[in-house]
Amino acid sequence: MIGQDTGAARIAFVETRLSPRDGSLYALRLASGLAARKYKTAIFCGANFLEIDTRALGLEVFAADQRVDGPPPDPLWLREKLDQWRPNLVHLCATDAPARLARAARSRGKPVVATAHEMLRAAPRGLHGGRPLVSFIAPTQQIRQNLVNVGRASKDSVCCIPYGIPEVEGRGPAAELRAPLIAVVGEALERDYEAIFEAAAILTKTRPGIQFALTSLSADRPAVRKMVRVRDLAGSVIFAGFAGSFFRVLDVADVCVAAERGQTAGLPLIEAMARAVTPVASNGPAHTDLIAHDVNGMLYDPSAPKELAGVLERVLTENTTARRLAEAARETVRGLFPFNDFLDETEKLYGALLNAR
Numbered sequence: 001m002i003g004q005d006t007g008a009a010r011i012a013f014v015e016t017r018l019s020p021r022d023g024s025l026y027a028l029r030l031a032s033g034l035a036a037r038k039y040k041t042a043i044f045c046g047a048n049f050l051e052i053d054t055r056a057l058g059l060e061v062f063a064a065d066q067r068v069d070g071p072p073p074d075p076l077w078l079r080e081k082l083d084q085w086r087p088n089l090v091h092l093c094a095t096d097a098p099a100r101l102a103r104a105a106r107s108r109g110k111p112v113v114a115t116a117h118e119m120l121r122a123a124p125r126g127l128h129g130g131r132p133l134v135s136f137i138a139p140t141q142q143i144r145q146n147l148v149n150v151g152r153a154s155k156d157s158v159c160c161i162p163y164g165i166p167e168v169e170g171r172g173p174a175a176e177l178r179a180p181l182i183a184v185v186g187e188a189l190e191r192d193y194e195a196i197f198e199a200a201a202i203l204t205k206t207r208p209g210i211q212f213a214l215t216s217l218s219a220d221r222p223a224v225r226k227m228v229r230v231r232d233l234a235g236s237v238i239f240a241g242f243a244g245s246f247f248r249v250l251d252v253a254d255v256c257v258a259a260e261r262g263q264t265a266g267l268p269l270i271e272a273m274a275r276a277v278t279p280v281a282s283n284g285p286a287h288t289d290l291i292a293h294d295v296n297g298m299l300y301d302p303s304a305p306k307e308l309a310g311v312l313e314r315v316l317t318e319n320t321t322a323r324r325l326a327e328a329a330r331e332t333v334r335g336l337f338p339f340n341d342f343l344d345e346t347e348k349l350y351g352a353l354l355n356a357r
Helices: 002-006 022-036 051-056 075-085 099-106 141-149 190-206 222-230 247-252 267-274 285-290 305-317 319-336 339-355
Strands: 010-014 040-045 061-063 089-092 112-115 134-138 158-160 181-185 211-214 237-239 255-258 278-282 298-300
Touching: 010 022, 010 075, 022 040, 022 267, 022 339, 040 075, 051 247, 075 099, 089 099, 089 339, 099 112, 112 339, 134 141, 134 339, 141 158, 181 247, 181 267, 190 211, 190 222, 190 305, 247 267, 255 267, 255 305, 267 278, 267 285, 267 319, 278 285, 278 305, 278 319, 298 305, 305 319
Parallel strands: 010 040, 010 089, 040 061, 089 112, 112 134, 134 158, 181 211, 181 255, 211 237, 255 278, 278 298
Antiparallel strands: none
């Protein structure tokens, strides 16, 4: 453990803003897991849109600005807060942080770790050269290789530490819903929302009360709202990204739809599976690695809205099938994403960096 060699280490997690996306959920799980192991942790972000979740987890969060359209945290604000809090190590929870923010995290001269959650199209800005050097975490070997080939990170600076998700004993108390709730998770493109709304338009004809909760902050944009209006779905679509809690949405959801294309397996989908919410995902390569159709979830072609509508109709109608898939999804996550291993390997990396100073 870190504490055996370096005392009670203080770990600062930096995220642009806390929302239902990979970097934020990663920060929540890692900060709460290490806090349970008696380390001092805090999250520094531009805004905390998961305030209910962070409060329930007992996390210390410093948010620069709570505006809905607020920018990432100001670099000067971050430097000042880190100076006051005095961390032993800074962990950037996603490599897509603005370059100025990455430089601010590095400016205090402490070891820096950065996690990549998806395949990079360009080198991470602000994370190369200078001191201290950055160590990278990749959750999969494919992302590790991409960090080296595209991100220009040295092989020695990148380690592969798979995600870990704690076991969820049971979902929260179900709301008294008159109709099913579909939680739509992940950072989707507009064309992906088009397919989901086409499926929604089909389902509302036979299930007029059905609701689709869009959990991503990026879903709440004019083009997406226009799609909702054009299809007369205003009463069926909820923009839930600013609701304060991602986990509460999952607690009352009947089905989770992963809207993104599935090039990487997003943490929002994995969290839903851990909570035994029946998963429905597009048939991208990362999703097919995680979900076997009609075994531990359902897959659909994102270019075929009628197929998605049919899949949703089936899991909403066949209760036995939905329960079978949900429990199998939970078991999949238990087997593939052990939480203690995730914490152990991250601690080893932290310890190596801190002890090398």
